[in-house]
Amino acid sequence: MATTEPTITNKPTSDQALLLRKPRSLWSDARRRLLSSTVGIMGLAICAFLFAIAIITPIVQPLDQTLNRDTANKLQPPSWLMSQEERADAAKKSIDKARKDTPWGRFERPFGTDQLGRDIFIRVLHGAPISLTVGTFAVVLAVIFGSLLGLVSGFFGGIIDTITTWLMDILLAFPSILLAIALTAISNNRESFSYKFSQQITNLPILQTIFDPPLFNAMLAVAVIEVPIFGRIARAAVLSVRNQEYIHAAEAVGVSRTRMLMRHILPNSLTPILVQMTLSVASSITSVAALGFLGLGAQPPRPEWGSMLSTAREYVGTGQWWYALFPGIAIMLTVLGFNLLGDGLRDALDPRLKH
Amino acid sequence: MLGYIFRRLLGIIPVLLGISLLVFTLLRTIPGDPAIIILGERSTPEQRAALRTKLKLDRPLYLNFEGGNVFESQYVTYITNFATGDFGDSIKTRQAISKELKERFPATIELALSALLIAVVVGVTTGVVSATKRGSLLDAGSMIVALLGVSIPIFWLGLMMQYLFSVKLKWLDPSLRLDTSLHGTFKPITGLYLLDGLLLGRFDIFTNAFKHLIMPSLALATVPLASIARMTRSAMLEVLYQDYIRTARAKGLSARITILRHGLRNALIPVITVIGLQLGFLLGGAVLTETVFSWPGIGRWLLDGILARDYPVVQSGVMFVSLVFVLINTLVDISYRFFDPRIQFK
Numbered sequence: 046m047a048t049t050e051p052t053i054t055n056k057p058t059s060d061q062a063l064l065l066r067k068p069r070s071l072w073s074d075a076r077r078r079l080l081s082s083t084v085g086i087m088g089l090a091i092c093a094f095l096f097a098i099a100i101i102t103p104i105v106q107p108l109d110q111t112l113n114r115d116t117a118n119k120l121q122p123p124s125w126l127m128s129q130e131e132r133a134d135a136a137k138k139s140i141d142k143a144r145k146d147t148p149w150g151r152f153e154r155p156f157g158t159d160q161l162g163r164d165i166f167i168r169v170l171h172g173a174p175i176s177l178t179v180g181t182f183a184v185v186l187a188v189i190f191g192s193l194l195g196l197v198s199g200f201f202g203g204i205i206d207t208i209t210t211w212l213m214d215i216l217l218a219f220p221s222i223l224l225a226i227a228l229t230a231i232s233n234n235r236e237s238f239s240y241k242f243s244q245q246i247t248n249l250p251i252l253q254t255i256f257d258p259p260l261f262n263a264m265l266a267v268a269v270i271e272v273p274i275f276g277r278i279a280r281a282a283v284l285s286v287r288n289q290e291y292i293h294a295a296e297a298v299g300v301s302r303t304r305m306l307m308r309h310i311l312p313n314s315l316t317p318i319l320v321q322m323t324l325s326v327a328s329s330i331t332s333v334a335a336l337g338f339l340g341l342g343a344q345p346p347r348p349e350w351g352s353m354l355s356t357a358r359e360y361v362g363t364g365q366w367w368y369a370l371f372p373g374i375a376i377m378l379t380v381l382g383f384n385l386l387g388d389g390l391r392d393a394l395d396p397r398l399k400h
Numbered sequence: 401m402l403g404y405i406f407r408r409l410l411g412i413i414p415v416l417l418g419i420s421l422l423v424f425t426l427l428r429t430i431p432g433d434p435a436i437i438i439l440g441e442r443s444t445p446e447q448r449a450a451l452r453t454k455l456k457l458d459r460p461l462y463l464n465f466e467g468g469n470v471f472e473s474q475y476v477t478y479i480t481n482f483a484t485g486d487f488g489d490s491i492k493t494r495q496a497i498s499k500e501l502k503e504r505f506p507a508t509i510e511l512a513l514s515a516l517l518i519a520v521v522v523g524v525t526t527g528v529v530s531a532t533k534r535g536s537l538l539d540a541g542s543m544i545v546a547l548l549g550v551s552i553p554i555f556w557l558g559l560m561m562q563y564l565f566s567v568k569l570k571w572l573d574p575s576l577r578l579d580t581s582l583h584g585t586f587k588p589i590t591g592l593y594l595l596d597g598l599l600l601g602r603f604d605i606f607t608n609a610f611k612h613l614i615m616p617s618l619a620l621a622t623v624p625l626a627s628i629a630r631m632t633r634s635a636m637l638e639v640l641y642q643d644y645i646r647t648a649r650a651k652g653l654s655a656r657i658t659i660l661r662h663g664l665r666n667a668l669i670p671v672i673t674v675i676g677l678q679l680g681f682l683l684g685g686a687v688l689t690e691t692v693f694s695w696p697g698i699g700r701w702l703l704d705g706i707l708a709r710d711y712p713v714v715q716s717g718v719m720f721v722s723l724v725f726v727l728i729n730t731l732v733d734i735s736y737r738f739f740d741p742r743i744q745f746k
Contacts, residue, residue: 215418220684230706366563373556381551
């Protein structure tokens with residue numbers, strides 16, 4: 046697409062104006078459409094908000110497991126539901142001696158406290174970087190392996206195609222959460238290679254604030270179950286562009302196979318992959334949280350939303366609803382944000398697929 | 401038609417073989433000797449060796465290249481045993497796996513079927529109403545709810561429902577399939593307690609089972625319901641602007657007949673595809689729902705089997721679930737023809 050500025054200076058007629066209009070690429074068009082749809086804007090706003098929290102929280106208040114541990118005030122309801130006296134009382138028995146005389150503010154513990162007296166609000170905030178990183182990492186891994194598999198099998202066809210399609214069918218014929226459970230259970234064995242590998246990874250400076258080895262393995266498992274989804278999309282996309290004229294043209298001028306795959310076919314298969322990536326971040330975050338809930342993912346005291354719910358489960362029966370409520374809302378909001386963004390992207394990038 | 405069905409069913413075999421290979425290999429990569437797990441650390445090497453021979457664990461893994469019959473291997477034994485219905489015994493409970501399956505499978509089926517029923521009935525209705533009243537408050541409202549529905553983690557929804565309906569309001573029972581006082585007071589016929597209650601004329605069992613079933617099936621139904629509603633709405637919208645709908649209206653058919661017989665009938669194919677895809681979700685989601693509601697089904701059983709390294713349970717259970725899953729998907733594919741006679745099978 047030409048981007049050189051036209052040199053005609055006299056005032057154009059309407060026909061000329063159309064011709065002289067600055068050419069718009071697929072991407073600028075898509076951006077315009079995304080920003081003009083309510084769904085896309087909402088999704089973008091929620092995701093931006095969550096990423097902001099994920100970046101700001103660890104800077105403003107680095108995670109400290111002993112932070113706010115106030116066993117005298119364990120399992121307190123959200124502070125805005127407490128009466129004046131209760132808040133004064135809570136301050137009095139608090140471990141924080143300096144605070145004895147000033148009663149809790151109305152929003153001192155907006156989400157209540159957990160079984161160790163920690164502020165659930167702070168812990169939920171700290172869950173954001175974990176879930177966002179885990180979801181994004183899993184999808185990036187799945188995209189790399191999945192679309193490579195799909196591209197290669199769609200492009201070369203033949204026996205390679207038969208085998209990869211068979212492998213992907215097998216993975217898709219499994220209820221995916223069961224596969225993730227099995228993979229996590231296997232890789233979390235302390236003697237296994239993957240556990241040792243994940244220990245190495247989780248010792249790295251920044252990554253250790255996000256991952257523990259079980260969480261890392263859970264993320265890998267979730268990436269594996271997402272691979273065939275991308276494989277299928279990439280393969281279908283390749284098959285649909287393979288016989289287009291520009292591919293034949295490229296073939297005719299002697300473009301090498303690798304270059305053709307990377308420069309001509311991949312970019313033209315990007316749209317469906319991009320949309321699925323956004324939706325997959327949402328499903329990966331749910332899956333990792335589900336594994337955490339089953340006790341297979343992140344381990345306490347790491348404030349991962351799923352494993353917080355796993356602990357909170359014990360307190361639902363005794364009526365401490367706030368412990369389970371807020372981490373769940375956080376998961377739902379995140380998943381909703383990515384789902385909205387995915388829907389918006391789909392409408393923006395491919396108006397034919399409008400839902 | 402029959403030829404097509406036959407070919408589709410044949411196509412299941414390589415997928416199942418692949419799954420069996422995958423499960424078998426995954427289990428063999430877990431460090432640890434099953435003989436030690438069964439006999440305990442204090443067993444003598446002779447005892448372990450004897451058990452390994454008995455369980456045929458001393459045989460080569462995939463194929464026997466050490467002389468003798470090539471097929472005398474662990475993998476082939478596993479496959480042939482499974483194919484002949486011999487699922488082995490659970491290491492943990494020492495019970496026959498086929499017996500445990502017989503108890504637990506109906507529990508999951510009851511849960512999944514009732515969730516599917518809720519999802520299809522409510523989902524399709526919502527989708528049709530939204531599409532016909534496009535742009536109305538009702539449409540916007542139900543689509544927002546549907547969007548929330550696909551984003552809700554079902555285990556969390558389950559917890560919240562338990563709190564609201566069992567702890568706070570005390571209307572429903574938070575766990576299990578029946579009150580413990582009713583256990584063993586009857587002999588199940590189908591294993592689906594709702595149906596059994598009716599068949600045996602035991603309405604106490606029916607109502608009690610219903611009160612236990614409603615929360616887990618609602619929780620499990622949420623995501624499929626929302627997806628079905630969204631898909632029905634968009635498929636209906638596409639159909640409702642076709643010429644034949646205008647013709648139907650013009651010749652004076654009632655709105656009901658136009659929408660249901662001319663509209664919905666033609667919008668069904670994508671809806672059925674989504675329903676088929678959601679069946680997989682129901683089986684997988686059952687793991688989480690069964691955990692939250694202590695539902696004695698197959699999902700929870702498999703999870704426990706995986707965690708306890710109960711090889712036979714995992715090997716046979718996963719194969720069984722996958723078989724059901726693949727069969728259902730194939731049936732969904734075949735059913736397209738039933739819903740849309742225009743589709744021809746080559």
